[in-house]
Amino acid sequence: MCNSSQQSLILSTPKGEIDIRSFCTAAEIQSFSFDNQFGTYAQYKSLYTKRETLEKNAGVKGTNVVVALADRRHIVGFGVLAYPDPEERWAQLGPNRMIEVRAIEVCRNWRAFRVGNAIAKMLLAYPEIETKIVYVVGYVWTWDLDGTGKTAQEYRTIIIKLFEHHGFQEFQTNDPNICLKPENVFMGRIGAQVSDNIKTDFKWIRFGIPPENPI
């Protein structure tokens, strides 16, 4: 069963072709296998360690679950773009105004082949994306520093470069979770059709001030 918005692209890597598919349905995901490298390590735990979590995300209206498939059926990478929960500050901008890159992860054996970049591209191939503000929060405690051999700062720089490539920029915010560590990063991509009023409201909510005229 396919979603009408679904797209796919083939990425050539030194380890073979990867099929990147957007808007996967729960049923589709259920038919794929999930790499066992998405797991728990001494100092790192994958964002999702079970395929069922991806299936659950895919069942939520408006969510774009992207998977990277080796051999057309084995998940080696995934991404999730979803609207914030109503109680989150980013929902204060109004329904469907802000949408979050909630996850991008590639299993250890398939890193450094630009799979993450391809997943990001497919996440953003979203209807009416230019009318939305897409945001991403990078928490240092979710980063696989052991697996990549990077320092926290190097990893942070990689994240910034990855998303800058897709039109994101770093923004300041007083969100308590983000402020817990200076290594954390908050980035946003303001769509070309976002009005000046919404941009101003976005600025206020970044600092915990509710918009004057919430929608």
Added chain:
Amino acid sequence: MRYPKEVVLKDCSEANIRQLEAADEEKLIQFYKDLPESDRWWMRYDVTDPAVIRKWIKRIDLGMVYSTVAVTEKRIVAHASLHMREFGCTQHVGRLRIMVLPDCRQIRLGTWMLLDLIHLAMEKGLDELRSDFVVGVEDGAIEAAYKLDFFKKALLTGYVQDKKGNRFDLMIMMKRLHRDLGDF
């Protein structure tokens, strides 16, 4: 680093943090003129001397001192700097200094300046940051530093004095810049 950085302060006013530029000389001179004498006293240089400011401006491109300013309505309201050593046993440590005009204190501007310098120090690959504070004079700044994981490294009891000769403790605070999760 991407500048300017737009911040909204605790009183809902706004400021832009950006790098100090050569064209800022007059504004920076005015900034230090506007700083109360009681604050200037604790500095290492006579910042009312335009030659001192000129020297700072000239060092902008030399690479070992990074200065940022916070600007509101074309006025500099805060000045921060990260000092690094090119050589020797303390080249892994950066030293911070932040000055904020009195009417812009207690609204988290200093905290944003501090956070920005921490990011800058991380980008420069420093291992540690040091900042010195006068206890009883800069307590707000000490509190902000604690919130950003600075810790008390040493207390030099009665090390500094005010104009009247009253002695104050100087607190040396440090912050480790994390390299991997083992540090957390």
